[in-house]
Amino acid sequence: MMKLYVIILSLVLQGYFWAPCVQASEADLEWKEAVGLAKQGEYDFAFMNFKMIADEYPASHYGLKADFAQGEYYFLQNNLQMASIAFKDFYSKYPQHEEALIALAYLFEIAQIQNHPNEMKEYRNKAANFHQLVFIFNDNKSFKFLSGFQRKHKLVCYINKVELYVNGKLFTEVPF
């Protein structure tokens, strides 16, 4: 009798943990495929995979990166309006993550390109309020992030500005 209970319990537990494992592995596979396509320059197909990951596996490890990749894709396609919407969604979805500050830097750059001074001011204020910094011996703090499209992002925060480097080049500077 005891044996039967153990068997039933083990089956239930297996069922409980198995589904996410399958999901995780599927998200993994989708991610690998998307990154592979991005590396080949097939941005449109890569975007389709990133969007699928964001829609199907939002809770997975790749959810945040897939969401970011959507904004990045629109920006690379020079569709600034859609990029702005995607990065705004990203910022409101992950306000506590450093990647949100990268999204703000993108939004600031888009507002600057579109010559929207009020929006520039709004994103500048959000960047200034993002966190409190105290520098005693150092004078900046940096954060690195590799995006879905395999672009290396580096965020450098100073006491009065934020700089974003993409693939080693200064992408934008948000002074406050």
Add this chain to the structure above:
Amino acid sequence: MLTGNYLQRFLFRWKYAIVIILIIAAMLTAFSFQINRWIPEYALSFSNLIAQEFQTKITFRTVRYRFPNHLIFKNVKVLEANGKNTMLQASRVTLGFYFSWFSSMPIFNETLINDMVIDLPIFKNYLTLHGKKTCAWAKTFPRGKMRLLIPNGQFYPKGCCKAKSIPFEIDLSLDQNHLNTHGSWGDQDRFNYELYGDIHDSGFDVSKLTLEDGRSSMNLWGSWHNNDIYWKGFIFYNKFYILDIDGHLKIQKNDISLKQMSFSIDGNAVTARGDCLKLNLSECDADIALNNSKLHLHAQNSPQGPLLKGSLDLQGAHIDFKNLKALIINGNSLKLKIKQTQSTFSIHGNEHMISLESLLVSINFSNPDQKDIALSAKMRTGDVDGHVILNTSSLPWQIKGQGKFKDIDMYFLSSNFSSFKQCHGLLSGNFKLQTSKNIELTGNLTLHHGDFKGSDFQAWMAKTLQMPTLNHISSADLSGHFKINGSSKMLDNLRLETDNLDLNGFFHLDADDLVSSKLSIRFSKKLLGESPTGRDIIGLVHGAWTLPFEFSLSGNLYRMNFQWNNSPLKNKVRQHMFSFIQKMIDQHMDDYTTPTSGETSYKVTAPNESVSPG
């Protein structure tokens, strides 16, 4: 023969004609002679009758008849009943008349008055006493066509020959109930007027009243029936459009009541209401909305005289004032004495209040485009004096002003500014105020014997530098230059001296509450020793308390970013401290400020390490 007969008949006919003409001429001569003999007597008795009825005296030098229906009076004078003062006079009055089958009296239908002169104070006094009776008499005139012409009259506003006279012209026509008049008054500033209306038993309807000079015009219409006067219209005055005028005045036995009055000046609404009792102000309310600001005035009669109180809402600020006394001097200067004003305003959503007492205001408005305002007031322990020039030539009005304040205890500002809640000290200084697109306020301030306790900035400093003594700074002398431009505020040349610290620097705050500041602070040995880091620094650098710390502040006012800038002291500390200890201190400070990211961590970089972009 035939020719002879014809001539005879012709001459005979002419003889008759001449005889008839001669008879008519003789009759006319006799009539004229008789009428000219009879008319002065009739006119004299008639004028005496009128004079007696209306408590006046009427004199004239001659009166004569002019064919066919005119009477001409010369050198006519209407005097007061005592016969001493002349109210009205004219060199010639021509009356046109006709006889009606329905009236035994001649009806005067045309009046031409040449060189009419009016002594206004006497005439006004007469109308006040006998105006009602005169109007009632005028109403008994038969309603027909009538015309009054005064081509070159003049009136003396301050009494005959006492000051310059003002010329006027009147052309008035009355047809049954319909009145039509136009004319002008004024010499250099000449006004033309036009009035169309209808007279009724209950009152008067004005369908058009226009008044215009070279640069202004007024158009009104309305009615006066029984006790109610209504009017509507619009005015163009000196670049301003006063539109949608709508008023209602009610006149009762002892009371004149402005039921409602509203208009708009360039889109700004003004409303007013008020009451007068026995021709004295009883109670009056006025609401004026200008440029998103609202002024409410309430005047009330009291045994001490009229009391005026009110409130002003000006771009988020609310000013209450009471016991206001006003005096107009020479028509170009207004003196205001206000016992107490209380201003409440809001900064960052926080309510503040400033009370002024014994406020004296002098407003000089002799220049129509510029008002000169001088004011002084007491502010608890201290005084405020100022001088403001208000340029009203265009909207929005431009303000330029300057002033000074002396010995105002900060404690009395504590109810207004929460930051000064537990602060004391005598504040003195000066300021300049200018409005163009933004309001700009600049000035200098000094504070003696300051005692600062519990301000947010102090709490932040004490926590960040780990120096609890900074929570209470006493015996402080503070000075600085301030500038408020729109929503941004700047404090430059800031200097704060106490026994424990010496601070220099600047502090700027932009419209979005973002800070930009650099401060150089020298701490006493005792104060530096309060902080664990300070104690380490004292141990590492000989005489560290003699060297200033250079700090930068930036970011959100309520969560400021902080940086210890490079300085001789910092370099000396670096030389004596292992790099891993420096990193530990930085890490400690990172833990100290609440991290926002739970998933990622920063890599810190020392100033001498270059930031690699990759």
